[in-house]
Amino acid sequence: MMKFDYGHLKRIRKHHSLRQEDVGKMMCCSGTAVSRAELGQSEMSVSDLARFADIFGIKDMNQFFVKTIGGKKND
Numbered sequence: 001m002m003k004f005d006y007g008h009l010k011r012i013r014k015h016h017s018l019r020q021e022d023v024g025k026m027m028c029c030s031g032t033a034v035s036r037a038e039l040g041q042s043e044m045s046v047s048d049l050a051r052f053a054d055i056f057g058i059k060d061m062n063q064f065f066v067k068t069i070g071g072k073k074n075d
Helices: 006-015 020-026 031-038 046-055
Strands: 002-004 065-069
Touching: 006 031, 020 031, 020 046
Parallel strands: none
Antiparallel strands: 002 065
């Protein structure tokens, strides 16, 4: 089973030395919305995820997912 890795959004943002507010402006939403997405408190639509990937030049959307076995992350 594959599970969305919301924490990966934050890792990408931090790698680019951006604040949540900065990403929010690029995605036409608030920094609070970015924070909630990073924490998994709100789901991202497919179009929002595609916009995020486009902003950061991500071609492989699979990196946003992790394999899980029995509900636990498989490292």
